[in-house]
Amino acid sequence: MEKYPVFETEKLTLRQLTMKDVDFLYELYTSEDVLRYFGMSPIESKEVAVSMVENYEKHLETGGPMRWAIVENTSDKMIGTCGFHAISKAYKRCEIGYDLSPGHWGxxxxxxxxxxxxxxxxxxxxxxxxxxxxxxxxxxxxxxxEKLGFKQEGLLREYILQDDHKYDAYMYSLLKKEWLCEF
Structure with missing residues (x-):
């Protein structure tokens, strides 16, 4: 079975979500500030956060979406998540998603x-x-x-529905040849 790779940067460690992250996920995904443009309504209980962790573990077995905990190295505290979803293996594409506790923005x-x-x-x-x-x-x-090299492609009209409100959304993309030539 595939395992989540651990990524370490100067200030951060990205690791697999675990049950010890449930309280943080519940706090994050009930935050009005975090969810304002996220395309998701607040989760209703910690049990939903438990299901999220379990589902990402199950997806690992099938090659589905993955989501990492973002942990601050100096404090060893989880401060957000990032991952990928909307996978099309045939077309070799996916979408990324990410979130961060408001105290760490900017x-x-x-x-x-x-x-x-x-x-x-x-x-x-x-x-x-x-x-x-x-x-x-x-x-x-x-x-x-944009700092990572993504290009804005176009506007997806009324693409996101959150709490009965429709939002337009911009589609951005980054191609392999653009990323690998940069690094």
């Missing part, structure tokens, strides 16, 4: 976390294209991926 953390993930997706998972879907109001998220 510090360059997410770019540092996503760099090893992108390399993993292009080299180990054989992806040719990685997408990201971002609502126009989420300027900070757009800056993160």
């Amino acid at each position: 510090k360059g953390i997410m770019g540092e976390a996503l760099s090893p993930l992108l390399t993993y997706l292009f080299t180990d998972k054989g992806m040719n294209r990685i997408g990201a879907v971002i609502v126009p109001y989420n300027k900070a998220s757009a800056r993160v991926i």
